Amino acid sequence: MPHLSRPVGASAEWWRESVVYQIYPRSFADADGDGVGDLAGITARLGHVAGLGAQAVWLTPIQRSPQADHGYDVSDYCDVDPIFGGMAGFDALVAEARRLGLRVIVDLVPNHCSVAHPLFRAALAAGPGSPERARFHFAPGRGPDGGAPPNDWPSVFGGPAWTRVTEVDGSPGEWYLHLYAPEQPDWNWRDPRTAPFFDEIVRFWFGRGADGLRVDVAHGLFKAEGLPDLEHAGALEPMRLRANPLACDREEVHDVYRRWRAIADSCDPPRALIGEVNLEPGRAGRYTRPDELHQAFAFAFLVAPWDAEAWRAAGTALLAGDPPKAPVTWVVDNHDVVRSASRYGRSRGAARARAALLAVLGLPGAAYLYQGQELGLPQVNVAPEDRRDPAWPRSGVSRDGCRVPLPWRRDPAGAHGFSPPGASSPWLPVPPGWGELSVEAQEADPSSPLRLCRSAVRLRRRLHAEGVLTAGDPVEWAVDGDGRLTAGRAGRFTLVLAMGDDPVRLPPGRLLLASGPLTGAGLLPPDTAAWLLS
Template sequence: MTDTLSTDLVHPADSADAAWWRHAVIYQIYPRSWADSDGDGVGDLPGVTARLEHLRDLGVDAVWFSPFYTSPQADAGYDVADYRDIDRLFGTLEDADAMVARAHELGLKVIVDLVPNHTSDEHVWFQEALASAPGSRERNRYIFRDGRGPGGDEPPNDWHSVFGGAGWTRVTEADGTPGQWYLHLFDSKQPDLNWDNDEVHAEFESILRFWLDRGIDGFRVDVAHGLIKEPGLPDYDAELHILDGELKPGAPKPPMWDQEGVHEVYRAWRKILDGYGEPDRILCAEAWVRPQERAVRYVRPDEMHQTFNFDFLQSQWRAADLRAVIDTSLAAADSVGAPSTWVLSNHDTVRHASRLGLPVGERRPNGISAADPQPDRELGLRRARAASTLMLALPGSAYVYQGEELGLPDSTDMPAEFRQDPTFIRTQGKEIGRDGCRVPIPWVKDAPSFGFGPSDATWLPQPAVYGEYAVDQQVGVEGSTLELYRDLLRVRRERELGTGGLAELAGYGDDVVALVNTGQGQSTLVLANLGTEPVALPEGSTVLVASGPLTDDGLVPLDTTVWATTA
């Protein structure tokens, strides 16, 4: 470190009275796996309601719920059969209303998942489509096409499912003959809707109003970049990893993602939300779009409010990579006047406490099995704590996935017979899939199902090691991951880091991320050491929070992030 420290502005401060969503920390609940009230092994809404105080005490601002709608659960609820009712697995509409009311009593906003790219094949619309003739109004709500080749025996194009296999399924017509094909970019039980159809637009605008009228504060929009397909549905045979946005070098733009027409949909939705007045109701896009300049088009002033920063989630654990993604993310978001929305884990990715325990530089896996190279659990947790401490110091909003405040690792030893992810099933196990990050979380070490519910039943098996991470093993325990998160969220709020300006602090080596957040007119030093040698804080610094212990002489060791004030 040089003797003289200087700063270069990366991001200007937001206004002190910025809308809540511009700086909120939002906690994701995967309802199947958070709390089970009745002992059937599946989490439910009464279970959620009973444990909402955990989130108040944690210090988050809002909670986002993965789907709890009526569904045959082919894709854990992302195959919706009725958007206006609750699946009996989870409870009733009355349970949902009670949960929302209790959350609001505790000062928590409530965001629900909306799945507009596809429905379940058990949705009444799709059942009507199957019973109707080709070219009918009912079929036009979905993407039905005649097949190619003699007798229409080949799919209409060469598109694949994200979950593996063909992206088309042929139906049997009412007279028993082989008929048309329908598109499903996900599972065959998730037929894609036709967003060129006015009925589809009207239906989802009605669904928005249904939940807004029940007091919902916003929507996370699933596959937000996928609603509109390129006219003509042209073939696309380039290799594409949908959930990380990577294209083969030189590959053409995929015709099923990030089409211009999606923006018209969200401009219409924004008008509806704005019509509900204060407090602000929001839309958050799940849009796996690159580069950042295209991703932030979803959060222009008349469209959505937030879009997940997946570039940050996927960044390698290298200081240069982290500095670059922070700089480019803030610049892109600032170009449209939006906040960046940071995230490290969710229900579709290997938990970062495991992901960061794998060798740096390797492509992140889509699930980890017992036969795969295993993450270094201790290293992964140390890096995860450092990464979260860095993330929560950044201006903008941030999402926290259930259990990450406990330091939970993925379940990497789950036997194949328990796996339920359509990806695992459709690829015959070649892709392990997402079950490992969806395991029910532990509340009490010495209780059935680690306190998840009143019985030993869990819809996915919990690793034995989860008992070590249970809430009751961490509450009030100095140095625990839970207490670290509580401290981070408290200091973030006190020092208004979410609306702060951000500058890079010069004078450190290439293996250090050194930033200054100027929230509330105060300077908060944020220093993450990814190098092999401990580094010193500026003279006169006072540590506010640290992701791990400092050395005996007060230096910041490897894989540790510190927040500090400076003299």
């Protein structure tokens, strides 16, 4: 592969304050017309991301996969799936990203793989007690005929976390653990071969051009020794791994990230590790100690209601620490949750989503924006017969509504620009009127979410370049009785959110930007955010 230069003029610690744009490849842009987004489509549309002012892109899994969980079931960690365009497509994407000054973050899935992975297939063939099966969690069932699962753990996707195999001789055999779908067996991280195996995968992607890795289920990996039963397992909610303390946040996992940090730091320039650590802030902070992950996603805002006191409490907890934690990675939208424009309420959600966007861009640290967030896209009600989420048939939870392909223009041909004209139908159907929310439509509207996002990201970058803002700014939070939340940064910059039902006064300072117009009396309307400079 030819040498690829790094973006010019950026700090080696670019991850501390970058705006990162998350791309769900299946739904971003389809170049070859098969109805599924691909890397060539992303490459052709990277100008849109650079035009927003983002400094990096994060790609959800592109590795070779049967796509049972849309890439989170990996069958080859060191190859790109043909559905996305193969490794040549990745190399072309990285080259274009470099040309545009963008860094590239690749998703890594170390908790589980695919049943099609060669090592799991070898484990099935080798039989009980074999070294091949020791790479995973195989165990005999309970009961006289072994017909009950080895323990009572539930899958995050609903149902039991165990599936029984049929042995080579046709007899009912052992069970294997899968904390997600049955097509996703969990690796046994207590096996001494697992850590070196993944060390080489980390090195591969850094060598191939990735500036960072986003680590899926980073709080998972190790399970309690002996795989004991849970208490009250039946009461656990689906989609919440952290509800099972025997399956996540085990102390041994920190040694993995110390190994990976050493690899990342040995690169020139150093690479970044960003963890999906879906734990309470106090526990998540332990993953970003100086010799472990660089950052962990701040999930508290994903679940916080639209309430000033709830946001103050979440923000305070995320920024707390002695010594201070790594700069926070702020996020209010991603590929696993209801889009904020719908999550915050049917009638007021669109305005609140604009305000939330301005909020995460106005706080110290990195901000991750999910594709379509810059367009204010709402959650789509995908018909049950069209849903593709593997969690849907097992738990009744579907994430498809936030994964509907992006609208690029008003023309319904090619699903509003997602695919070329004459292409196959998109893998998830787009709703009527989708084109009115498209990039093309919003470019022409000065008050659109797209124009607001672009202005905010560019202003943020300028304020950082001028030294007005830094990733380590201390924040002073305050909540007033009228629902006004303020976050003051180092006495220079103030973020204000009107989270109540009435307009609120602005604190002293020069108004830089607001997510909506002020009232005639100069007040900040409900569900609106503003930036002020002291």
